[in-house]
Each structure stands twice: as structure tokens, then as C-alpha cells.
Amino acid sequence: MKVYVDQDLCIACGLCIDICPTVFDWNEDGNAEAIEEEVPEDVEEEVQEAMDSCPVDAIQEVE
Numbered sequence: 488m489k490v491y492v493d494q495d496l497c498i499a500c501g502l503c504i505d506i507c508p509t510v511f512d513w514n515e516d517g518n519a520e521a522i523e524e525e526v527p528e529d530v531e532e533e534v535q536e537a538m539d540s541c542p543v544d545a546i547q548e549v550e
Contacts, residue, residue, distance in 0.1 A: 488526040489549035490534060492519050496545035503537035503546060510534055519545075 490510070492503070497518040503511040504519055509530050514520040526534050538546040 488531055488534065489524065490521050490526060490538070490546055491549055492521055493545045493547060494518055494520075496543045498543055498545075500542060502540050502542070506537040506540060507533035511537065521546075 492511070494514075494516070499513075499518050501513075501519065504513065507530055510521055510523045510526055510533075511519050512522045534546075538548070
């Protein structure tokens, strides 16, 4: 599983970082970004929760 945060949609609410700091962190522009290229299997549920919880649907799974 791979994910990215669409920088045009992100409103920097920080919810994804609170839910899964292993995969998400702040970037230089103050928005969230995925810091792991490949999501570790043990946090896939947290990443899914972050995706489902994002108020602007900025987190996308990469095919």
C-alpha cells in the first residue's frame, strides 16, 4: 500500500498526523505529507482511518 497527500486539497488540519505519525508528518509548506514510500503493514489500518477521516479527502492510495 502506498499513499500520498494531495497538496492542493490539504488544509493542514493535522488529523492524519495525529492518527498515524509513522506515515504522515508536516512538510516545509505546513501541509501534511506521506513520509513513508511504502506503508508498513502494521499501520495499514491507521492509514485507512486517516484516509477515511480526512475532511477534504486529500489522502489518496497510489495504485
